[in-house]
Amino acid sequence: MREKNHVRNVNNRNEMEAVGDYYLNNKTLGKGEMKMEAAMKMRIADIGDEIVSNKGIKGKVEMVKENSVIIEILENLSDREYVNNRTVVSHKNYVII
Numbered sequence: 001m002r003e004k005n006h007v008r009n010v011n012n013r014n015e016m017e018a019v020g021d022y023y024l025n026n027k028t029l030g031k032g033e034m035k036m037e038a039a040m041k042m043r044i045a046d047i048g049d050e051i052v053s054n055k056g057i058k059g060k061v062e063m064v065k066e067n068s069v070i071i072e073i074l075e076n077l078s079d080r081e082y083v084n085n086r087t088v089v090s091h092k093n094y095v096i097i
Contacts (some may be wrong), residue, residue, distance in 0.1 A: 044091055045069050051094040055080065057087065058097075067091060 006013060045051050045061045050072060052058050056078035059071030068090045 001047045023089045043096065045096050047093070050074070051089065052097055055078050055093070057089070059087070060088075062086070069094070 045064065047061055047064060049061045050058065051061060051069070056076070056081070057071070057073055057080075058075040059073045061069045061071055063070040068087060068088050070088055073085045073087060076082065
Protein backbone atom coordinates (compact mmCIF):
# COMPACT_ATOMS: atom_id res chain seq x y z
CA MET A 1 0.00 0.00 0.00
CA ARG A 2 1.25 3.47 -0.83
CA GLU A 3 2.11 5.86 1.93
CA LYS A 4 0.43 9.22 2.16
CA ASN A 5 3.77 11.02 2.35
CA HIS A 6 3.42 11.91 -1.36
CA VAL A 7 0.58 14.24 -0.44
CA ARG A 8 1.52 17.79 0.44
CA ASN A 9 -0.44 20.71 1.78
CA VAL A 10 -0.63 23.66 -0.59
CA ASN A 11 -1.53 27.30 -0.14
CA ASN A 12 -3.31 27.68 -3.47
CA ARG A 13 -6.75 26.02 -3.44
CA ASN A 14 -6.46 25.05 -7.13
CA GLU A 15 -3.11 23.32 -6.71
CA MET A 16 -2.64 19.72 -5.61
CA GLU A 17 -0.29 16.80 -5.96
CA ALA A 18 -1.21 13.37 -4.70
CA VAL A 19 -1.22 9.65 -5.11
CA GLY A 20 -4.23 7.65 -3.94
CA ASP A 21 -5.62 10.17 -1.47
CA TYR A 22 -5.85 13.86 -2.26
CA TYR A 23 -5.34 16.80 0.05
CA LEU A 24 -7.52 19.81 -0.63
CA ASN A 25 -8.97 22.56 1.56
CA ASN A 26 -7.14 21.30 4.66
CA LYS A 27 -8.67 17.82 4.61
CA THR A 28 -7.76 14.51 3.03
CA LEU A 29 -10.19 13.31 0.36
CA GLY A 30 -10.56 9.70 -0.76
CA LYS A 31 -10.71 8.91 -4.46
CA GLY A 32 -14.54 8.95 -4.61
CA GLU A 33 -14.74 12.26 -2.80
CA MET A 34 -11.99 13.68 -5.03
CA LYS A 35 -13.97 12.71 -8.13
CA MET A 36 -17.06 14.46 -6.76
CA GLU A 37 -15.00 17.55 -5.91
CA ALA A 38 -13.45 17.50 -9.39
CA ALA A 39 -16.81 17.02 -11.11
CA MET A 40 -18.20 20.05 -9.32
CA LYS A 41 -15.28 22.17 -10.54
CA MET A 42 -14.57 20.35 -13.80
CA ARG A 43 -13.44 22.45 -16.67
CA ILE A 44 -11.56 21.37 -19.75
CA ALA A 45 -7.87 22.21 -19.71
CA ASP A 46 -6.28 24.48 -22.30
CA ILE A 47 -2.91 24.02 -24.00
CA GLY A 48 -0.16 24.92 -21.54
CA ASP A 49 -2.21 24.18 -18.39
CA GLU A 50 -0.70 21.89 -15.77
CA ILE A 51 -2.90 19.04 -14.57
CA VAL A 52 -2.78 16.16 -12.10
CA SER A 53 -4.50 12.93 -13.12
CA ASN A 54 -6.40 10.67 -10.75
CA LYS A 55 -3.55 8.19 -11.12
CA GLY A 56 -0.93 10.64 -9.82
CA ILE A 57 0.56 11.89 -13.09
CA LYS A 58 1.42 15.59 -13.19
CA GLY A 59 1.81 17.02 -16.66
CA LYS A 60 1.58 19.96 -19.04
CA VAL A 61 -1.21 19.88 -21.65
CA GLU A 62 0.08 19.74 -25.23
CA MET A 63 -3.10 18.92 -27.17
CA VAL A 64 -6.82 19.09 -26.35
CA LYS A 65 -9.26 16.65 -27.96
CA GLU A 66 -13.01 16.16 -27.56
CA ASN A 67 -12.80 13.60 -24.74
CA SER A 68 -9.20 13.81 -23.55
CA VAL A 69 -5.93 15.71 -23.44
CA ILE A 70 -2.40 14.69 -24.38
CA ILE A 71 0.13 15.71 -21.75
CA GLU A 72 3.87 15.84 -21.37
CA ILE A 73 4.65 14.02 -18.12
CA LEU A 74 6.41 16.32 -15.65
CA GLU A 75 6.16 14.13 -12.56
CA ASN A 76 5.06 10.52 -12.13
CA LEU A 77 3.96 9.68 -8.59
CA SER A 78 2.18 6.48 -9.61
CA ASP A 79 3.51 2.93 -9.76
CA ARG A 80 3.12 2.94 -13.54
CA GLU A 81 6.08 3.24 -15.88
CA TYR A 82 5.77 4.94 -19.24
CA VAL A 83 7.90 4.23 -22.31
CA ASN A 84 7.89 7.88 -23.36
CA ASN A 85 7.15 11.20 -21.67
CA ARG A 86 3.60 11.67 -23.03
CA THR A 87 0.24 10.12 -22.19
CA VAL A 88 -3.49 10.59 -22.81
CA VAL A 89 -5.82 11.56 -19.95
CA SER A 90 -9.63 11.69 -20.13
CA HIS A 91 -11.26 15.01 -19.18
CA LYS A 92 -13.06 13.30 -16.30
CA ASN A 93 -9.78 11.95 -14.85
CA TYR A 94 -7.82 15.11 -14.02
CA VAL A 95 -7.91 18.43 -12.24
CA ILE A 96 -6.20 21.62 -13.33
CA ILE A 97 -3.60 23.01 -10.94
